[in-house]
Structures are given as structure tokens and as C-alpha cells.
């Protein structure tokens with residue numbers, strides 16, 4: 001029972017108990033990771049922010065955990081702790097760290113050239129496999145999902161001769177500037193955290209709530225929308241599932257108003273080898289895949305229907321000679337193509353996904369049990385191999401509801417508590433991913449960690 005004087009946060013925990021736990025776990029982290037601390041201090045000399053990418057400070061740890069190695073579902077830190085990794089590089093390592101088939105392919109290719117700005121046989125094979133998996137006939141590549149999204153927007157704006165992009169509130173599609181427009185009190189507002197943003201994004205980006213067909217139709221009605229760029233399930237503001245029939249009706253509206261539907265499957269590829277769209281019988285005009293596509297190597301791809309591809313090719317033919325604004329020098333390099341060939345042919349298969357989905361189901365059920373036992377107002381959502389718990393009693397229906405359910409301090413406390421007990425989950429929200437090497441024991445360890453956290457939190461509230 002809580003003291004009458006200690007109100008609970010909407011997430012169901014009391015602030016004093018949370019703060020005390022967080023302070024203790026930060027201290028414990030520092031004690032447990034002396035080598036990481038030395039290395040992090042050294043890195044501070046010449047790395048801005050002390051890390052190679054400033055996001056690496058966003059884990060809520062007193063200093064960045066330093067990696068000694070990663071293999072399968074394990075990440076070993078510099079102080080020798082072997083962590084059960086449910087973050088998996090935020091999906092880059094969804095098929096496990098350093099999968100053998102990929103490292104062997106990389107070794108073979110490394111002796112035969114790394115990058116040439118010319119194709120080899122892998123290009124044909126990879127595009128055939130992508131066409132098979134995703135049901136779209138025409139493909140191009142990028143180094144990151146961010147770039148793939150950026151390039152798709154360019155192609156579709158050129159092909160449709162329309163300028164407006166339509167996205168869902170709370171979306172994330174990488175660091176593509178165009179998408180950073182939020183709905184605030186029903187009005188589009190450019191995100192003010194963006195650095196160096198000099199263009200008014202609201203001029204060409206429209207934003208509506210997910211699952212809101214009326215708002216979608218109103219935003220499409222002017223007839224200037226080039227495409228709707230969306231994850232089939234929102235996964236970056238916590239998870240938001242599409243309501244029954246939403247996508248069928250949304251796509252009919254999108255078609256009616258002459259726009260294209262682009263599905264960004266970078267995270268929802270956790271649904272199976274053809275992503276969420278294939279698993280649920282959806283047929284977007286374009287698909288983007290990144291992160292795990294090269295088994296952890298930087299590469300991404302985007303596919304078009306024959307009709308959209310023909311329009312994109314025509315736009316290129318009609319454009320004056322010169323830079324298209326699509327592509328980067330190392331895109332589709334030989335190493336990346338070899339990695340994608342190995343991943344697509346040997347890892348991105350039904351056989352690989354089936355046990356991942358089953359274990360994710362066990363995790364989701366276990367989380368629901370722990371949450372129910374402790375009467376927390378939280379819910380759990382599973383999308384294939386991906387599981388998320390959110391601090392709201394019912395699954396959110398849109399980005400605003402999902403955003404309102406977030407509690408950054410509570411998230412930090414849970415993540416740090418688990419990390420101190422050798423379980424790693426994704427920062428920014430409560431996402432857990434199962435890879436082929438994750439064991440039932442790893443799942444139990446995670447569940448026991450969360451249970452212990454909730455017990456201590458409750459004790460602190462008494």
C-alpha cells in the first residue's frame with residue numbers, strides 16, 4: 001500500500017520509490033563496471049560526447065557500457081559480464097550477433113574486393129530474393145533505412161509530381177527530416193529538437209493520427225499528397241497496432257486520391273521473412289527494409305511495384321542529366337551485397353522465424369503474468385519476434401496515446417535494473433527482440449528481473 005501523501009505516477013509507481021531505486025542502481029552500475037568507466041573516460045578526450053554517436057549516451061547509464069564482443073544473443077561487456085541481449089543493436093542484429101553464414105560470406109567477399117561501384121552476381125540474386133519475399137518486382141539499395149526512406153521520397157515525389165508527404169503522429173523513419181512534424185493540439189508542429197533545421201517542414205509534411213481514417217481522408221483530399229509513409233505497426237513511440245481493417249480502408253483512400261503507400265518494414269520485419277505487409281496480406285506500392293537485412297552490416301533496400309518503378313524510371317529519363325539526389329558512393333558495395341545474399345538466403349526464412357515467434361509469445365505471456373500479479377496498469381504488445389510493454393492499461397490506438405503512456409524515468413530505472421542483472425533491453429522505450437539464439441532461460445532471466453524490480457518498487461512504496 002502507498003502512503004496517502006505519495007501519489008502514484010500514471011505509470012503506477014511512486015516517485016520517491018523510483019528515485020531511490022534509480023540512485024541505488026546507478027551506484028551499482030558504477031561499482032560493477034570499472035573497466036567501462038576507465039574506457040569511457042579515455043574516450044571523452046577526443047570523441048564529442050565521449051561516444052562515437054551521441055545517442056550512445058541515451059541508455060540512462062552513468063557512463064557508456066563498453067563492448068568487448070557480441071555473439072548470438074550474448075553481449076560481453078568490458079568488465080566480463082555476459083548479458084542476455086534483447087536490444088540486438090535495436091534490430092540490426094535481429095538474426096543474432098555475427099551470424100556464422102554472414103561472417104563466412106563476408107570473409108569470402110573480403111578477399112575479392114570490398115567496394116567497386118560496379119555490380120556482381122549478388123545484385124541479381126539479392127533482388128530475386130527480395131522480390132520473392134516481399135512480392136514487389138523492382139529493387140534498389142541504400143546503406144541505411146534512413147537513406148532508403150529518403151530516396152523513396154525523392155523517387156515518389158518525382159514520379160507523382162506531387163510534393164506533400166503524409167505521416168502518422170509519433171512516427172520515426174530514421175533521421176529523414178521530412179517526417180519530424182508532430183500533431184500538437186491538432187496542429188502540425190515541426191519538432192524543435194531538430195538541429196540545424198532551416199526549412200519549414202510543415203509546408204510539405206502533413207500529419208494525422210494513426211487509425212484515424214477520417215483525418216487521413218481529409219489530409220488526402222487536396223490531391224497533393226505524393227505518398228503516405230508509415231510503419232504497418234507503429235514501433236517507435238512504443239507500439240501501436242492497426243485496428244482491424246484499418247490498412248485495407250486506408251489503402252483504398254490513398255489509391256482514391258492518387259497517392260502511394262510506402263510501408264517502412266525496418267522494425268516490423270520481425271513479423272516474418274516478407275515483413276508485416278506480406279504476413280497480413282497488404283500490398284503497398286513501396287516497401288523499405290533496413291537494419292537486419294545484412295545480418296548487422298549496414299545495408300538497406302527498397303522495392304516498388306512495376307507501375308511505380310516505371311513511373312520512377314520515366315521521371316529519371318525526363319530529368320536533365322546530372323545529380324539525381326539518390327544514392328551514396330558505397331551503396332550496394334560488394335561486402336554489403338554479400339551480407340544481404342547470405343542473410344536473405346539463409347536467415348530470413350520461415351524456418352528461422354518460427355521459433356523466434358514462439359519464444360516471443362512466451363515472453364509476452366510471461367510479461368502479462370508478471371504485470372497482472374503486481375496489478376500494474378501496463379499492457380504488452382507482440383509483433384512477431386518483437387515484444388513491448390507500455391505503461392498504460394490498454395493498447396494505445398495512436399501516437400498521442402502511446403506518447404502519453406511513456407515515463408522516461410521509470411524506463412531508465414527498469415533498464416538499468418535489468419542491465420545490472422545481466423539483461424539488456426532497448427533504450428528509448430521498452431522493446432525486446434528475440435533472435436534465433438535467444439534461449440528460454442534468457443527469457444526467464446528477463447521476467448525474473450522485471451518481477452524483482454516490481455517487488456522492490458512496491459516495497460519502496462510501503
Ligand SMILES: Cc1ncc(COP(=O)(O)O)c(C=O)c1O
Nearest residue numbers: 144145146172173174264266267
Ligand atoms: C521504422 C524505422 N525506419 C527507419 C529507421 C532508420 O534506420 P537507420 O537508423 O538504420 O537508418 C528506423 C530506426 O530505428 C526505424 O525504426
